[in-house]
Each structure stands twice: as structure tokens, then as C-alpha cells.
Amino acid sequence: MITVSDNAKQRALDLIRDEHKPEGSFIRVGVEGGGCSGLSYKLEFDHLLKEGDQVFEDKGIRIVVDKKSFLYLVGTELDYSGGLNGKGFVFINPNASRTCGCGESFSV
Numbered sequence: 001m002i003t004v005s006d007n008a009k010q011r012a013l014d015l016i017r018d019e020h021k022p023e024g025s026f027i028r029v030g031v032e033g034g035g036c037s038g039l040s041y042k043l044e045f046d047h048l049l050k051e052g053d054q055v056f057e058d059k060g061i062r063i064v065v066d067k068k069s070f071l072y073l074v075g076t077e078l079d080y081s082g083g084l085n086g087k088g089f090v091f092i093n094p095n096a097s098r099t100c101g102c103g104e105s106f107s108v
Contacts, residue, residue, distance in 0.1 A: 002029065002065060002073055004058045007080040008089060012061050015045065022047045026055075026062035029078065029091075030069040039072065041091050 004012070016025050030042040049055070052067045065073055077092040 001075070002056050002058070002063045003077045004061045004063065005077060005079040006059070007082070008078045009059045009061050011080040011082075011089070019045070021045050026064050027078070028064045029073065029076075030066055031072045042069075043078075043089050 012027055015021070025045050025047045028042075028044050028046040031039050032042055034040045046064065049064065050066065053064050054067060054070045056063045056065075063078065072095060073091075073093065075094045079090045079092055081088065081090050
């Protein structure tokens, strides 16, 4: 399961509204090779499901992840940080054995 913090929920709802995303939009998260630690996170808004997608809902926000990425993201919480050190969505991933300084890549 992938969960969503209250901050991430509010920011996602704001972005869906402000960017006029289609009805039924969700957050698509994934993992791809690259980054300084070997794997990097992907996050985008989408409204079309693909074959093999895993769908989760937490606090009224749908999170969709492909089957391969789910193995790396199980138990992850999606948070949103708006502090002085940068703004953006943050992955709190219990499976990551090492992360880079910016938090955008990790290894297991």
C-alpha cells in the first residue's frame, strides 16, 4: 500500500483544481533507473489506467503505480514539503537503504 500525508493530499487537490485536470485524475508514481543513488522517483497526474496498474486510495486521493515499481514502493508515504529547503512531493520509502541528498533518488 502507498499512503498520502495530509500535506500531500491538500497539495494534490490544489494542483488538480488549479491545473484543471480531468475528472477522475489521480497521482501516478513510479521508479526508473537513474539518479545519483541508482533509482529515481517519478510522479505525475494522469487519468487513464494502464494494464497491470495497482490502484490505492488514501484520504480520498487515488495513487496508481505500475506492478514493477510497486515492489520498490510498497509501504511508502507520499508527503509534501513546502519549507525553505525546497517545495515538492517527497517519498518516505522504508525500502530505501540509501538516498541522495536531494531525496529524488535511492537504492535498495
